[in-house]
Amino acid sequence: MSSKKNTKKVSDSEDDDFEEEEDESEGSGEEDSAENSVKEEEDEEEEENGDNEIKEEDNADTKIEVKDENEDDEEEEEFKPSINGNKRKNDTPVEKAAGLSNAKQVKTSGGDAVKKPVQKQQDSDDEDDENSDIKWKYLEHHGVLFPDYWQKHNVRPRYDGKPIDLNLLQEEMATYWSQTLGTDWEHKPKYRENFSKQFLDTFGKDKGKYDFDKFDFTPIKIHLEEQKEIRKNRSKEEKNQEKQKKERLSDYYAGAILDGFREKVGQFMIEPPTLFKGRGEHPKMGMMKGRIQPEAVVINISKDAPVPKCSVPGHGWSEIVHKQDVTWLASYKDDSVKKQHKYIFLSAESKLKAENDKKKYEKARRLKNLIGQIRENYERKLRSSDPVDRQLGTATYLIDKLALRVGNEKSEEEADTVGCCSLRVEHIQVIEDTQIGFDFLGKDSMRYQNTVKVTEIVWKNMQSFIKNKKPGDDLFDRIDASSLNEYLKSQMEGLTAKVFRTYNASHTLQKELDKADEEGLDKMDLKDKLNFYDEANRNVAILCNHQKTVGKNFDVMVGKMEQRINVYKDYEKELHTHLNKCKKNGVNAYEKEVILEEKDDGKHKMFVKKFPGTKEKIQEAIEKIKKKIDEEQNKKQSKEKNKEIALGTSKTNYNDPRISVVWCKKWEVPVEKVFPKTLIAKFVWAMDTDLEWSF
DNA sequence: TGGTCTACTTAGAACTATAGGA
């Protein structure tokens, strides 16, 4: 399968996606106006059906060293350059386009490499972008979708026992707060503190008159529960209608064209306002994430692409830009909680993302070829007389052996988490027998707790790095993330700490899966083969410290499983007893009904098993229940093993998909048993990897 | 040189759909 399948050729039949729908929107709100915008464009599309077919240019990335056997397939596609049929309007002034009353001047970037107008570039065989940062030649999309404005429900909370009127913003905030009542968030002091301060601030000069503790939001909470119930009980028809409406919006906004191919947009909805829920002990949790208006949104499209309509009446985009050196379709600044930029990108299955993904793994494979020399080099540094070199060597050792992240500096306004370079004295313990204990919070405040035996020189270095330091002091006080990466770059072009993680993860997966022969995989059934694969994947997840929090009813679930196993075992025992009786007495007909388990209330029988009537049937039943016991035990074991381990992250981000594809082919395992639909789409470029390939 | 900005990937939690067992 080639990356051709990754993108869709824009054809007449596919334009049907945008065919006119019956207008069934009634209420108000942004989605409705967005829907109108969907409809309007669909109408226009019907009118304009020109035939602007253009030949695609060769867009292959020459930097990829290993040639994809199917690259050739991509080259000779024809396309029509508009999302809605063939609506390219070279001469459409951007200012004239709908929703653009507020749009600022148009910018173009992409470095000096962008000298010619886009249309010209598309029509010519230019070679000058081979080494430039140009990410696309033609880009067209429908902009972004805005969440509904707040609609008042007029349910009043109580203040000091009496109902209190709230204005629009207060009601909105109070409702977001009420949503978190009964969850862990409610009891986090910082969450409460941040929210209550901002909430009281909305009372302006009267804020001093109010005490947050005297607010009772139960009425809103009850209202939310009622609404949830109503939603749950909607008729099939209503649910269907809503689903279709959602799909229609998605079809519209998720459609983009990049260099002649239809591509899917990732998350196209602007993040709705809510209370910020940072991970770990985030100092800003509970603060209000503000509403983003179109005036904050920058749209990135081709100069000659139609400007997307802004779906919010009376509003317009901040700017229309034509930055060919970036991959984002839209961006906005959100400074309400923390200063940050948000982006709308193409989805993971797009050609652009896929190419980057492939490059990432190719870089990791390059590291594989050089790792011996690189290790020798940093091991030399471990013994250097220069303390900076000793720290560089030691940090690289930890990144290589433990797959630690590099650890950039963080501000006071974020949760206190660390990576390799930001480790502090209190995070490590130098233990006898050349062991080092690690205990710190990493990305997403996930705890990394590990005791490792290291080489003597590393152990001595670590000991010297903490000497005369107190808790709070940096372990590596002479290096930081950028100086470390600078050193890594001197070892291999493009090498950063992140590449080690990808390399070590993929290398581990390959190594583990290569044990298939000695494990006798050929004699295993599909279930066991998949267990073997999961086990290999688990090793990667452990290496990378990919965790998940244990579900609240984990113990209950395991308890139930145990109970079930015991019931099955009892049944098996009884079957044996009766089989023996049958054999002894020569009685074949034997029937008995047993209750194997009762529900908690004791009223309902969960399992009712009849004993079979003949010896043969008893024997059959024994075999059946034995199998069931086995299955249930395996299920329980794997549940316990995976209790705190997240297997998905390594699959999505670290394991070269070609390793899994080849393994699946070799052992006749359908690839969809290993990758869900979305990952197959993301890794479409890896699907026809040759059987001989290895990482 | 260090701080900030920008662009992109990686990450777990929350939400939703689906499968499988009764």
Added chain:
DNA sequence: TCCTATAGTTCTAAGTAGACCA
């Protein structure tokens, strides 16, 4: 056919890293 556990998907927070600037 219904219910619920699990798998799969979506959402957005939290990283990395290069560019830029004073």
